[in-house]
Amino acid sequence: MSFSNFRVPYSIDERYSKKIAYFSMEFAVHQPLKIYSGGLGFLAGSHLRAAYDLRQNMIAVGILWKYGYYDQARNQDQTLQVQWNEKLYSFLEDTGIKFQILIHDAPVWVKVWYLNPETFQSAPLFLLSTDVPENDYVSQTITHRLYDANVATKVAQFILLGIGGAKLIDELGFNPDLYHLNEAHGVSSVFYLYKKFGSKEEVRKRLVFTTHTPEEAGNEKHDLQLCYKMTYFNGLPLDEVRTLCGIQGDEPFNHSLVALRFAHLANGVSQLHGEVARHMWSKYQGICPIIAITNAQSWRYWADKQLYRFSDEGADDRFDDRKRHLKKRAFELVADQTGKWFNPDALTIVWARRFAGYKRAELLTRDLRRFEAMMNHPKHPVQFIWAGKPYPVDYPAISDFNNLVHLSKQYKNMAVCIGYELTVSKRLKQAADIWLNNPRVPREASGTSGMTAAMNGAVNLSTNDGWIPEFINSGNNGFVVPPADYTNMNVHDQDEYDLEQLYQILEQQILPLYYEQKDTWRQIIKNGMNDVRFQFDASRMAHEYYEKLYA
The missing domain is CATH 3.40.50.2000 (Glycogen Phosphorylase B;)
Incomplete structure (x- = not known):
């Protein structure tokens, strides 16, 4: 031409x-x-x-x-x-x-x-x-x-x-x-x-x-x-x-x-x-x-169309089966990379995006006692996946990545994946029940990974930054850390506040809903899917x- x-x-x-x-x-x-x-x-x-x-x-x-x-x-x-x-x-x-x-x-x-x-x-x-x-x-x-x-x-x-x-x-x-x-x-x-x-x-x-x-x-x-x-x-x-x-x-x-x-x-x-x-x-x-x-983000490119179809039809059994299938398929990728065989029926939390200090990839692991209790809970089992590329000379971010790798060796239900590009990104969003996003407010200009996660049946758990204030109605279509007066907090206090709030939401709201109120949990997923469908589509x-x- x-x-x-x-x-x-x-x-x-x-x-x-x-x-x-x-x-x-x-x-x-x-x-x-x-x-x-x-x-x-x-x-x-x-x-x-x-x-x-x-x-x-x-x-x-x-x-x-x-x-x-x-x-x-x-x-x-x-x-x-x-x-x-x-x-x-x-x-x-x-x-x-x-x-x-x-x-x-x-x-x-x-x-x-x-x-x-x-x-x-x-x-x-x-x-x-x-x-x-x-x-x-x-x-x-x-x-x-x-x-x-x-x-x-x-x-x-x-x-x-x-x-x-x-x-x-x-x-x-x-x-x-x-x-x-x-x-x-x-x-x-x-x-x-x-x-x-x-x-x-x-x-x-x-x-x-x-x-x-x-x-x-x-x-x-x-x-x-x-x-x-x-x-x-x-x-x-x-x-x-x-x-x-x-x-x-x-x-x-x-x-x-x-x-x-x-x-x-x-x-x-x-x-x-x-x-x-x-x-x-x-x-x-x-x-x-x-x-x-x-x-x-482009709904045409990212969204799982069958999940949307079953949601629109009110076919709840097929909707649940589809999400379980997406998780199971994604877990094969996780197993191939890490040797960890995950359970498609267990609540799966995914943190996946670029590793950078303000995004705080390892935030939940800072309270190891509480992390240990969550990872070994007898009634409400949790699985955790991390993925993302640090900038190749951002040594603190690389150190965070490597420390998570070493920590993951202690748990059969924790994995750290590599190759976080478009394909792995989509698979991990399909793997996620909870898409975790915890940047320091107001450091995230927008952040879009949670949009495409919601398009694949994941529920957002986030600090109130970037696009999140325009999207999350906490408890209805996702979960958000209650905003605080961060301007009068130092970094340590801000991190401590967010850490405590994230654990409270996980322990008191998300885990009981996922395991004991399946219909309510499904509705939260659907609400998130519907709310990103047009307002956060790239068109x-x-x-x-x-x-x-x-x-």
Whole structure:
């Protein structure tokens, strides 16, 4: 097919005719395409599926990571091992497009690959690669590892996504009405667009931005001189960059702050996050308004349709049988990895997502006496599964993962799984009776794993963060830790409060309901399934982006 004067290769719904170019560092479109690490990618993948379903006039730009994020394997003692294995994708199409950009004042060749919408039923996705023989080895490594730990390599990746992505849009002749940055990794694009359109005002008309990080420290900052030497600013003099970006002297270059100053509108990814983001950035001059569009996930991709059918039909026996079958099938995966053979009739708690300190994977194990009592309860047996990928150089998170592995050796009803990607994620959501989510409030911008868990008959147990305040009616469609005045608590007190509340809910509400009031428990599952079905389906989200952010 021709990639000149590119048009989205399906008929466009006139409600979504505005042309959008969507930039993201990662996309979790389908299991075989391993170019994602966690929630940002899962969200972007569901966005592309919804854009396809709604026939929106959107194309997406990302990076083809040669080794992906990393492959999660095990050492001899079952602890985490990081592996970098080359990925090969015969289903990607070679566009024939090659062009050069400057990185560190040297020309770097960029090759472009294409994911056809019909391959995985997603909006058109173009992927940039520097792994070509025309480049020297260092330039080739720019697209080797997602979120490379080397600072200069990471800045080069940001240049590639931003300037390279914006240049690709011109190579395609797509002429979008709006450029949408999903997180600030691609904000170098503004310097390309500034040169193209001639003024900051003209860039601002065309730029929107989604922020996912609810704390200032979590937003990427890099040394201004390093960025300049890396040609991050597309050849602009430093004084002009400072003036354009509102930077004083040699203040660090704050990617999110610059995105907020160049965009005409931005959004947080839950109603709570919108409030947090507005407060967080309010002390800075010249930022755009920040609205809220709550994240969602693709029901078409994630949901177990038979569970929904039996629920709609009121076929309770078949509903129960289906959930039991899903658990049993998922437990085969757990047994294959860990040698633990789980009981499909026992209450199964799953904690599975990216390992990061604020998400507190090991929180329930901090009270070992109470954990031991729960794991060995004679009347109400419990099974526990953990899974997730720590960032490969986040050593405290890796330590949490490994400590859970060692603890699991003491229990036949506790397992820690590896390979937490799309397929394992879906299986573990089907395995779960309780989907445990316990980040420190308000550190989770949105969190979406609980949405897809509910779509597979799991009940959410969560702290009141991210999307949860918009969803859980505690005791009706899930369970939530009662909100406290966390602003006046230190971290230790907050953790102690949440730990106590989680155990109280488990011991006093969840376990008695699951084992002694099956009809009530089933209704809680169904209520959760119904409440995520439309409000937290990605089609609602993709529609809201056109209605609120792109309008």
